[in-house]
Amino acid sequence: KAGVTQTPRYLIKTRGQQVTLSCSPISGHRSVSWYQQTPGQGLQFLFEYFSETQRNKGNFPGRFSGRQFSNSRSEMNVSTLELGDSALYLCASSPTTYNEQFFGPGTRLTVL
Amino acid sequence: TQLLEQSPQFLSIQEGENLTVYCNSSSVFSSLQWYRQEPGEGPVLLVTVVTGGEVKKLKRLTFQFGDARKDSSLHITAAQPGDTGLYLCAGDSGGSNYKLTFGKGTLLTVNP
Numbered sequence: 298k299a300g301v302t303q304t305p306r307y308l309i310k311t312r313g314q315q316v317t318l319s320c321s322p323i324s325g326h327r328s329v330s331w332y333q334q335t336p337g338q339g340l341q342f343l344f345e346y347f348s349e350t351q352r353n354k355g356n357f358p359g360r361f362s363g364r365q366f367s368n369s370r371s372e373m374n375v376s377t378l379e380l381g382d383s384a385l386y387l388c389a390s391s392p393t394t395y396n397e398q399f400f401g402p403g404t405r406l407t408v409l
Numbered sequence: 410t411q412l413l414e415q416s417p418q419f420l421s422i423q424e425g426e427n428l429t430v431y432c433n434s435s436s437v438f439s440s441l442q443w444y445r446q447e448p449g450e451g452p453v454l455l456v457t458v459v460t461g462g463e464v465k466k467l468k469r470l471t472f473q474f475g476d477a478r479k480d481s482s483l484h485i486t487a488a489q490p491g492d493t494g495l496y497l498c499a500g501d502s503g504g505s506n507y508k509l510t511f512g513k514g515t516l517l518t519v520n521p
Contacts, residue, residue: 301451328507339513340452340497352507387451396501396509397442400451 299324301401303388309407315376318404322369322390329371330398331363334385343386346371375406383408412436413500415512423520425487430515432498433480439503441474441481446495446514488519 302321310316322329331343342355346365363373369390375382385405389398414433422428432441440459444452456465458474458481465472469492471484481498495516499509 330507330509332511340499340511342508342510345507347507352505355508389451396440396507397454397457398444398452398499398509399454400444402449402451 301388301390301399303386303401303404305404306402307405307407309409310378311409312378312380314378315374316378316406317372317374318386318388318406320371320373320388320390320401322371322388323392323399326390326392326399327369328391328396329365329369330389330391331371331373332387332389333357334387334403335383340387343373378408380408382406413498413510413512415496415498415515417515418513419516419518421518421520422488424489426519427484427486428488428517429482429484430496430517431480431482432512434500435479436500436502437478438500439478440501441478442499442501442509443472443481443483444497444499446497447493452495452497485517488517490519490521493517493519 304319328347330345332340334340344354349365360376365371385403387403389400416431442457443455446452456472461476461478463474469486473482495514497514499511
């Protein structure tokens with residue numbers, strides 16, 4: 298099976314802009330989660346989607362949003378980018394057994 | 410808020426040495442997972458432990474889940490340079506939470 302894919306792998310934006318990141322889960326996985334990883338805070342949960350429904354959301358401002366499509370592909374959007382949004386954004390899909398996460402390689406976002 | 414504390418934060422050892430890293434919480438988890446992350450990549454699932462007191466072995470890696478399901482340890486025997494990476498533990502509180510709580514990780518460097 299192909300793994301989780303994320304596009305783009307690298308992105309450079311300026312403050313105030315918005316960005317959309319894309320994630321294609323492993324075939325058959327219906328749960329998709331998004332995480333933000335920074336050196337200081339580690340991996341922090343953004344949100345989780347299952348069958349196009351957001352089931353849980355982390356403690357992030359409303360500038361962070363996401364959605365899932367009927368084919369389980371997911372996107373996350375960050376509006377009005379801030380310098381502190383620079384991070385590795387990881388998408389993970391899960392077959393739901395014990396919520397085991399299968400991660401993509403991530404999108405490295407740099408905000409200037 | 411559930412927290413997972415990992416120790417040590419950094420570990421640098423010589424090839425052939427043994428090591429143990431720890432993952433502790435005041436919260437009970439229904440399951441706990443260990444991941445390894447290499448630079449520029451997403452974390453890769455190593456193991457899931459679900460029963461208090463459970464011990465799982467993966468070649469030279471031994472994982473233990475505490476009896477009270479609040480803590481876990483990872484022991485590596487005869488470490489090799491290929492074991493180098495960031496080791497992350499993640500707890501699932503179960504139910505309808507649909508969210509993993511990650512520790513900040515132990516960065517292991519095995520020198521040849």
